[in-house]
Amino acid sequence: MSTAGQVIKCKAAVAWEPGKPLTIEDVEVAPPKAREVRIKVVATGVCRTDWEHLYEREKGMRFRPFPLVLGHEAAGVVESIGPGVTAFSPGDQVIPLFLPQCQECDRCQSLKTNHCRKNWANTQAGVMADGTSRISCQDQQVFQFLGVSSFSQYTVVPDSSLTKIRSDAPLDKVCLLGCGVSTGYGAALKTGKVEKDSTCAVFGLGAVGLAAVMGCKAAGARRIIGIDINPAKFEKAVTLGATDCVNPTDHKKPIQEVVLEMTQGGVDFALECHGSPSVMTAALESTADAWGLCVIAGWNETETMSVKVEKILMGRTLKGTYFGGWKSVQDVPNLVDEYMANKLQLDEFITHKLPLNQINKAFDLLSSGNSIRTVISLW
Template identity: 65%
Template structure:
């Protein structure tokens, strides 16, 4: 049945309240407006950032909007385009982008950042450019997470928040390039600029951390310490290039002291990929962010903060920075999104980038709550939701 120009009724996972399970609902997805694209989502990865958004509400200064459809790591096919769209057309395979790239703003024209300003404020409010969303349920507007919402069979996104990819790309694999893998990999090669022959430590071995390990290997690091409190992550970390696995639970000293001893003073690069510190803090790993900074050598060590959270503060000892360490933040791996993601897809298709190895579970949209349970209990790396 022809759907162009019509409202589409489909299934979506709606979060009606913070901290509550998702409810599978029938939603209505309106046609795209000017410079918007309506996408039939084929697959979506389940990312820790979705869980963070759902459960950090009330613990931060900025309350989050509900009801909302989460999901931001998706891939699909263009169903229709709104007036003025020139970058893609019906039938194109695409990946929605959590970071837009308009190619015209001051930041897009700068080599120093990938944080395009187009639609940034409204996307962060979980709305599209006009301050509304295209999805409703039970006569109520449903917010669109980061302006994307891939836990829905159909979604509408701004043209600058989507990129066309190779027509032969397997969507249930390359969807991971919508966030986690691109973020971790880019944090190493773009933001950290890991050097050949260097020593690296990656804290937290979820999908982002494992992708950071892969980035360190691609950059030619000679020693890559994979750090996690889950012993089951040891072997998979080596698959992505880790040379050594270090579990803070196995040591009486703080993990940064362990790493300093193993490297005669500290690693050249450390990447903090734990993210939700409010959940991950334990007796064995009390301050993973601080540990990542202190694990670096004072002589030019670089620490990259990658894991996303709005909870907690990072307290630094001024000497850490004054002696020559550099602390950086990384968002979406520093990639200029619309131009970089298609190239990453090509790298995967040519065997230069691992993706299949991240996928440990495949579930349906009806099983989305199960997917989150697998993630927070450490039983999955990435679950892919097939629509």
């Protein structure tokens, strides 16, 4: 493209400091360096992790430096490539990935994990492999959230944190596969390996939880109990496969006791998709002893979960999942194919569509519980 090798001036939503609304700024995005790709971001989902880092970072999120551009669930088009990049060409449709897959390290070679650590420390700190960001504003460096920063019209990512997808996929839909839907869907299918005719409970019916419900249904679960304190989420949960919906505030007993009574002893699989340590404990204790499996998908970096040893000794299994267990570069294109074949739902998760200059409204909708996913159009 004509902009290759040049600094691109564009719009981005910048977080200047914690607890303050984002502001739309003119930013400069530098050309990609070695093994980097600059992409034109077409659409991005607004994930709760973005909101939490800005407004609740002292609760469950580690500190990351400001100013920064948030956003990590997106889809776009390759604008230009840096030296050494062989897997991408300008014009390719792509999804950036906060979890890399270098396909060379011992973790990428293993079938046991998807936890590649290529450039991990740097992207977690908001910079590229050389220790600097590619985004600047008002003559100062702006850090890149999780190595992505999709609340910018252009961004630069490592080539190991990017996957090419089919050219006919609608970017304003498949962007959701960059985080929330993939995480919940994989928590059920990939990490939990939910079984046919099993009973399941999903704690938290945001985008991750609803995707977990969808995954349980795809696995052939016989009963899927959706649990949330916001009953407005129940209709969507039923649409995606829930057979029962429970509001914990409607009961005097702890929710795990309610689930134990509903299932005469506990569910086979519990999927925690909220991120609260107390909910994690409840999810584990809602499973049947001897074989119950609890998967933690809700994000929390700093707090401690309380587990009674007996709950594990009696045969329960507690597992965590990151990005649903998917090998990001190789598996996300397959998920796109599933959506295009009507085997995986995405449209049902999108409750709002807004332009970039209304990004703070998207945060308000999310924090108030009035949205599942808002998709932001960058253009």
